[in-house]
Amino acid sequence: MKKLTYQIKIDAPVSRVFKTMLDKETYKQWTSAFNPSSDFEGVWEKGQKIHFTGDNENGEKGGMVAEIAEYIPNSYVSIRHLGILDKGKEVLSGPTVEDWAGALENYSFTDIEGQTLLEIDVDTNDEYIDYFNEAWPNALKQLKNISEKK
Structure with a gap:
């Protein structure tokens, strides 16, 4: 597995960016860069299962x-992938999830003079x-736009 890194500077306080990133309605907006129907089911709490749909x-x-x-509010979120959803059903083992099981997504929020x-x-x-290298920068631009408008 390879690790890809993306970053963006947003002209908004950390608390606003954090809230915009994880709140249900604004989450759906910025993650539409990955899938127009992107959503999540679950809660953003350490140890909790969550579905990204x-x-x-x-x-x-x-x-x-x-x-x-x-989950450290306004600072850090780490997501560990366990499996996939196939037609709404969890698949947590087998060849379709071997490449993803245990993969991490880590989000770090740093205050730089109010930004x-x-x-x-x-x-x-x-x-x-290739997909991530196109989708992530687009998603982050959308997150930036939403966060800076609030």
């Missing part, structure tokens, strides 16, 4: 099954590098 080309619900590995430096580290396999 979206509809596939056939209109079926799919996505990732994860747990919140760490926020958001750094993201994502574990991925070769198959998704």
Whole structure:
């Protein structure tokens, strides 16, 4: 697995960026860069299971099954991937999840004179590098725009 890193400076306080990133409605807006129907089911609390969902080309619900590995408000969030959602059902073992199980997404929020430096580290396999290198910068631009408008 490879680690990809993305960062963006946002002209808004850390507390606003953190809230914008994780609140249900604004989450759906900035993550639309990955899938127009992006959403989540669950809560942002350490140790809690969370589903990151979206509809596939056939209109079926799919996505990732994860747990919140760490949650420090206005500072750091770590997500550990456990498996996938296939037509709304959890798949936590087998060949379709072997490449993803244990992968981490880490979000670090740093205050720089009232602005926020958001750094993201994502574990991925070769198959998704090009996709992530296109989608993540677009998603972060959307998050920046939403956070700076509030």
